Amino acid sequence: MNDYIVRATSANGEVRVFAATTKTLVEDARQAHNTSPVVTAALGRLLTAGAMMGAMMKGEDVLTLQIKCDGPIEGLTVTADANGNVKGFALEPQVLIGARKSDHKLDVGCAVGHGMLQVIKDLGLKDPYVGNVELTTGEIAEDLTYYFASSEQVPSSVGLGVLMTKDNTVDVAGGFIIQLMPGATEETISKIEENLKKITSVTDLLKEGMTPENIAEMLLDGLDLLIYNPMETRFHCDCSVSKVSKVLISTGADELQSMIDDGEDIEVKCHFCNKAYKFTPDELSALLQAAQQKGKA
C-alpha cells in the first residue's frame, strides 16, 4: 500500500486519532503543479489535512479547505472526498521567498502570511456547512487546530509535515489529527497532553521510519488504543472532457461564438490537476450547437 490513513480510538472512546502518510500524493501534486519547495510544503500540508478530514466524512460528502492569504502564495484550495481522494492547488505555485528557516524547515507561515481559512462540508443537505477562521500562524496545522476548537467546538491537535530531499522532491509527508470526544475526563486529557509533548515533529517521526499506526500508538499511549482498517489515499482529480465542456458552455453563447470566430484552438487547464484540454474551433461549434439545441428542447 502506498499512502494511507489510519483511524484509532482510545478504548474508553474519549479520544480519536487520524494519522496519515502522504508522500506519494504530495509528490504527485508537486509534479502536477510544478510547485517550488515552500509551496509543495504548504500544499502538501493542506492536502494531508484534507485527506484526513475527508476520512471523517461519509458516502458522497465533499470537503473543501480554502485559504485566502496576503502572503506570496496568495491562496490554496484543497478538495477531498470520503474515500481518500484528494486534489488541490496553490494560486502562486512558484513562490521562492521564505525558502528555508535555520532549522531546514520550509517557512510555510512566511509564504502564507495572514488571511482566512474556510472549511466547506457538502454533506448532501440543502446548504453546505461553512466554517471560517482567521489564520493564526499560516503554518496550517496550528490554523486547523484553531479551526476545530473555535468553529467545530472539538478540542483537537493537528500535526502536519512535508520534508523535501536535496533535489526538491518529496522525502516524507504526513500528519495526524487527535480529537477529544465529549465527556473526556481530566485524566485522559492530561495523558494526551503528556503524549503530545513527546511529538516534536511529524516529519522526524516519519523520517525515522514510523508508520501512521506507530504515530497513533504514540498519541494514545497508555489509553489502550483500537486501530481500524487503514484507508488508501491518493492525489486524484475527476476532471474530464465533458466537465470542461460544461464549464465552456457556462461561459455563454456569445463568449463561445467569439472563441469560434477567433479560429484558433483553445486550451483549458484544470485548476486542480493542471491537465490541459484542447478544443478546436470545430469542436467549439459542436458544443455551441449542442447547447443551443438543448436550450430549445
Ligand SMILES: [Zn+2]
Ligand atoms: Zn483535473
